[in-house]
Amino acid sequence: MRRKAWFAMPVQQMLTALIGSIAFGLALIGLLDRSLGGDYGTLQQLSVSLAAAISAWGIFGVQRQLPANGRTGKLVSVWYVFLLTVFVSLYAPALNGRLVEVLLLYPVVISMIVPLRDYLVAAGAYILYCALFILFVPAYASMNAVASATSALVQLLLVVGSALLGGVILIAMHQQQKKNEERSFHRQRQQVLNTLQCFIPVGERKTQTSRKEINDMSGLMKSLWKAYGGDLSKEWEIELLSLLHFVSRVKLPDYMFEKEGKLSEFELEVVQEHCYMAKELCAGVPGFQELEQVFLYHHEKVDGTGYPFRLRGDQIPALSQMLGIVEVFIAITTPRSYRQVMSKQAAYEEIRKMAGSFYRPDIVEAFGKVIRG
Numbered sequence: 313m314r315r316k317a318w319f320a321m322p323v324q325q326m327l328t329a330l331i332g333s334i335a336f337g338l339a340l341i342g343l344l345d346r347s348l349g350g351d352y353g354t355l356q357q358l359s360v361s362l363a364a365a366i367s368a369w370g371i372f373g374v375q376r377q378l379p380a381n382g383r384t385g386k387l388v389s390v391w392y393v394f395l396l397t398v399f400v401s402l403y404a405p406a407l408n409g410r411l412v413e414v415l416l417l418y419p420v421v422i423s424m425i426v427p428l429r430d431y432l433v434a435a436g437a438y439i440l441y442c443a444l445f446i447l448f449v450p451a452y453a454s455m456n457a458v459a460s461a462t463s464a465l466v467q468l469l470l471v472v473g474s475a476l477l478g479g480v481i482l483i484a485m486h487q488q489q490k491k492n493e494e495r496s497f498h499r500q501r502q503q504v505l506n507t508l509q510c511f512i513p514v515g516e517r518k519t520q521t522s523r524k525e526i527n528d529m530s531g532l533m534k535s536l537w538k539a540y541g542g543d544l545s546k547e548w549e550i551e552l553l554s555l556l557h558f559v560s561r562v563k564l565p566d567y568m569f570e571k572e573g574k575l576s577e578f579e580l581e582v583v584q585e586h587c588y589m590a591k592e593l594c595a596g597v598p599g600f601q602e603l604e605q606v607f608l609y610h611h612e613k614v615d616g617t618g619y620p621f622r623l624r625g626d627q628i629p630a631l632s633q634m635l636g637i638v639e640v641f642i643a644i645t646t647p648r649s650y651r652q653v654m655s656k657q658a659a660y661e662e663i664r665k666m667a668g669s670f671y672r673p674d675i676v677e678a679f680g681k682v683i684r685g
Contacts, residue, residue: 322380324389324425325372331396332368335361360403364396383430390422390434394441401445415442416470419478424485431482435475442471497599504594505552511559519561519569525642530554532638532682533631539678540630549603553635556593556607560586584619587611602629610635613670625672633675637663641679656683 321329339361346358371392378385397415419435426434446464512523533550561569563586568579575583590607594600609632612618614625640663647653654662660683667676 322375322385324386325375325380327389327421327425328368328372328375328392331393332365332372335364335368339365356403360400364400367392367396383426386425387430390426390430393418393421394434394437398441416474419475420481423478423482428479428482428486431478435478439471439475443468446471493598500597501548501552501599504597504600505555507593508552508555508559511562512555514562515559518564518566521646523558525646526554526558529557529638529642532641533634535682536634536638536675536679537631539681540634540675542630546631549606549631552603553607553631556590557610557635557639560589560607563589584611587620605629606631606635608632610639612636614672615669618670630672630675633671634679637671637675637679 339358342358342361371388375385375388378388397418401415415438418438419431422434423431446467512526515521516523530551533554534547537546537550564582568575568583571579587608587610590600590604594604606629608620609623609628612621612623612628612632614628614633616622616624618628641656641659644654644662645656645659660680663671663679664676667673
């Protein structure tokens with residue numbers, strides 16, 4: 313098998329192949345030794361090695377037919393190794409007095425294969441079997457009662473310790489995986505930000521507005537989110553939403569930003585398309601699903617007259633409503649060539665009239681606290 317194939321092989325298959333190779337090697341050494349008249353191992357140990365080799369490669373063949381990272385393949389490995397240790401401990405008497413040395417690696421090995429729930433089940437079975445074996449192992453029969461009890465207690469302690477060590481390894485691997493996911497998420501988030509920032513000059517040219525609007529929207533949304541009782545974990549989403557909202561205008565024709573009359577049906581459909589920009593840009597990126605929905609629904613109204621899906625009431629995320637409110641507020645308080653600018657208080661009064669029909673009253677009330685300072 314080529315080197316790349318070995319490195320790409322799932323851990324559970326590597327483990328089975330390793331067991332099969334070691335067992336086959338032991339059996340081969342035993343056969344050569346016996347053919348040369350040596351006394352390395354008994355016939356029973358040779359049979360155990362051969363049985364282990366054959367079964368391991370058989371299990372390996374089964375695993376190759378299963379999904380590479382599926383739960384079934386991992387459980388096959390875990391329980392095969394457990395049953396193999398039981399078989400070896402029962403049918404290789406020479407190892408009876410060295411049970412702990414043979415079995416201590418089991419929890420450590422399986423901690424690299426299965427998740428916590430499956431590990432706890434397998435580790436529990438391992439501890440139970442070892443306890444029963446140690447209590448009834450013939451190797452202690454020649455010892456006095458105190459020595460036998462002390463030795464058994466020490467081995468039981470080592471068995472429990474190895475199970476706990478496996479748990480520690482599993483937790484450490486989980487923590488490392490979370491760190492890797494966080495690093496990956498931060499990289500992807502930065503890539504999205506970099507992509508959007510490239511479109512800011514285009515948005516400024518098309519809309520004849522300054523990028524300052526991005527910070528204005530972000531600041532208002534953060535204040536509104538805080539007044540509403542939200543936590544700081546949404547700040548990065550709010551910043552990205554504000555940037556995305558500004559940049560999404562590049563999808564619209566230039567003339568629409570200066571048009572004073574009503575938009576045609578076709579033009580309304582074009583405007584509605586900008587709601588899909590987050591979905592188009594962030595589709596499939598882990599951690600961005602909520603942001604996609606927030607931006608997609610920011611023109612939905614609580615009475616069901618919004619777009620693109622005519623959602624109602626609690627079907628609309630609170631952050632979507634906030635983006636919609638702040639969007640309207642900035643639009644009517646920003647100078648335009650075709651209309652007069654409104655004061656902040658007057659703009660809020662206009663928004664307050666929409667409470668209960670377009671926007672949730674509790675969010676409008678929280679926005680009032682932000683405007684009043």
